[in-house]
Amino acid sequence: MSDLSPFTRAAEPRTIVLDAADNVVVAVEAIEPGSQVAGVVARERIPRGHKMARSRIVSGQPLVKFGQPIGVALADIAPGDWVHVHNVSATALPQDGSGLPALAASGSLAAGIPSTFQGYRRSDGRTGTRNYIGILTSVNCAASVARFAADAITRSGVLDAYPGIDGVVPIIHGTGCGLAERGEGFDVLRRTQWGYACHPNFAAVIMVGLGCEVLQIARMKQQFGVEESDGFRTLTIQETGGTRRTVDQIVGTVREMLPRAAAARRETRPVSELVLGLQCGGSDGYSALTANPALGFASDLLVHDGGTSILSETPEIYGAEHLLMRRACDPGVGERLMERLRWWEDYTGRNGAEMNNNPSPGNKAGGLSTILEKSLGAVAKSGHAALQAVYEYAEPVRAHGLVFMDTPGFDPVSATGQVAGGANIICFTTGRGSAFGCKPAPSLKLATNSEMYRRMTDDMDINCGDMLEGVSLETKGREIFDALLRVASGERTRSEYLGYGDSEFVPWQIGAVM
Incomplete structure (x- = not known):
């Protein structure tokens, strides 16, 4: 793709031609019929952000923007016509990159001292940009319990004493059961859940399930070799004794986790x-x-x-x-x-x-x-x-x-x-x-x-x-x-x-x- 500056512009209304090879012009502002634009008279109204033909485009000929084909004309298109879904097909054209200009570096990236930021260094060596406590759910059946617990913690005012905690976040979703216990879909969901469970933006995590779902918490812990700790706890609604007892246990666990999580401090990180x-x-x-x-x-x-x-x-x-x-x-x-x-x-x-x-x-x-x-x-x-x-x-x-x-x-x-x-x-x-x-x-x-x-x-x-x-x-x-x-x-x-x-x-x- 060509570098975007300098833009080719018309005085009124403003337009952009992105590459000399383009046969369309982009309307920065709406173009009214009869307007003179880029040496062409508009034959119809061209909405802002849309394209107008710069030259005659024969049916079946490529439409070119950025110096690249973006489709083919479904019918003959006259100079000044609006070019859009009504007269363009997305038919793919062979593109292997041959003949394209070499990619230039994005401006000046002169060598110097690498930038830094203030982040939370975690025990695994990664750095967090936030310091949340997460209540993760293995299945949709646990979603309400996670929300009830997060709301109870927020309403209690206990977080006021810990300004270093960004909040308690319920991570809920609509699946976790009703799927095969092996295969592509299961693997994707398991990876996603575990990626959040060990994310560096969480200071601590509680994972809650119903107990009988396909995505079993105990199985995940075994597969990933993770044990219960001060920063990671798990429970299920069925084993804990129902909704109220589970909410109470989550709230109590979060209260236990707060001092340790709040002890994290931002430090200079690369x-x-x-x-x-x-x-x-x-x-x-x-x-x-x-x-x-x-x-x-x-x-x-x-x-x-x-x-x-x-x-x-x-x-x-x-x-x-x-x-x-x-x-x-x-x-x-x-x-x-x-x-x-x-x-x-x-x-x-x-x-x-x-x-x-x-x-x-x-x-x-x-x-x-x-x-x-x-x-x-x-x-x-x-x-x-x-x-x-x-x-x-x-x-x-x-x-x-x-x-x-x-x-x-x-x-x-x-x-x-x-x-x-x-x-x-x-x-x-x-x-x-x-x-x-x-x-x-x-x-x-x-x-x-x-x-x-x-x-x-x-x-x-x-x-x-x-x-x-x-x-x-x-x-x-x-x-x-x-x-x-x-x-x-x-x-x-x-x-x-x-x-x-x-x-x-x-x-x-x-x-x-x-």
């Missing part, structure tokens, strides 16, 4: 201990122009200093995988990525779907026409770093640098996998306006356009829409990176102030529900 989950949701036509490449720049800064960035959402790199393949550190990493894409083609096919069921109606309303177009923008979140490893959903992330984790595109499911894999902070770009949080990991929200940022200012942390007013990619990328360090050091995000994160734990359910 950025290499940060694991950043890269997310985008409610994307629009501006995502690839502003927030996503700016987050990519911030990701490159993090990787440069030894940190880790996790790119995910496999259906949303579909059609742009060639850009990641070219950055794989070795052929095995590239083959691992293609293996996951082939799995998705089979997975969607056997469920009567197709990869282009993504983008969503909201994405399309915001100007995205095909999954190829969406994917090219989504990959921009990853910056320009080499791809070091590919992980399955919720698999522990061990490598440093840019890595990929196979997840669905559905944001809560994707972020849940990243956090289970070890992400201790999330950065989430949005154009339509997503409402999201992800306890125990803080989540920064990046607005792709100024209009939405002003409308949803209580939910957004950073406005990237000012890049369309002249703020440079490097300036915005460094702003995001600095905000990441502040949040990792304890500064609260908008979603944290609003209280998001208790209900956004959504493990990926694969297989039959029985």
Whole structure:
């Protein structure tokens, strides 16, 4: 993908041509019929964030944006026509990256003293960015008990004496039973649960089950070789004696855990201990122009200093995988990525779907026409770093640098996998306006356009829409990176102030529900 600056603009209304090879222009502002734009007269109204043909495009000819094919014309398209889902097909074109320009480094990443942040060093050597106590549930049947206990602790006022504790979080979900006790779906759920149970943003964890579910707590403890301790306790409702007794026991256990958990103190930690989950949701036509490449720049800064960035959402790199393949550190990493894409083609096919069921109606309303177009923008979140490893959903992330984790595109499911894999902070770009949080990991929200940022200012942390007013990619990328360090050091995000994160734990359910 070409560097996004300088933008090619028309005076009124404003537009952007992203690459000289593009046969479409992107409307920064709505274009009215008869307007002269980029040397072309608009034949119809072009909504903001959408595309207009710069030249004649014959039926079957590729539509080109970012210098890359994003689909083919379903009919002849005249210069000045609106280019969108009504006249564009997502038919995939062969893309192996040949002929693409070499990827340039994201601005100046001059060598210097690596950045640091203030975090909680845990006994396993990892670092937390928050200091929560978690009440985890093995099955949906224990969800209410976990909530009752967390509410009782909060209402009691006991946390007032422990300002170093960020809160008591019930991590509940809708599965844990009604599934096969072995196989892909079971393994994914078990990995996800255990990833949260040992997450560095938890100072202590209580895991509660019903007792008769498929996902047995005792079995997990045996498989992972974990014993009860001051920082990890388990119980089941059936063995404890019902709802009230279980709630009382959880509350009592939390009270016992509080002094030890509160003794943790933030200390200076290297950025290499940060694991950043890269997310985008409610994307629009501006995502690839502003927030996503700016987050990519911030990701490159993090990787440069030894940190880790996790790119995910496999259906949303579909059609742009060639850009990641070219950055794989070795052929095995590239083959691992293609293996996951082939799995998705089979997975969607056997469920009567197709990869282009993504983008969503909201994405399309915001100007995205095909999954190829969406994917090219989504990959921009990853910056320009080499791809070091590919992980399955919720698999522990061990490598440093840019890595990929196979997840669905559905944001809560994707972020849940990243956090289970070890992400201790999330950065989430949005154009339509997503409402999201992800306890125990803080989540920064990046607005792709100024209009939405002003409308949803209580939910957004950073406005990237000012890049369309002249703020440079490097300036915005460094702003995001600095905000990441502040949040990792304890500064609260908008979603944290609003209280998001208790209900956004959504493990990926694969297989039959029985």
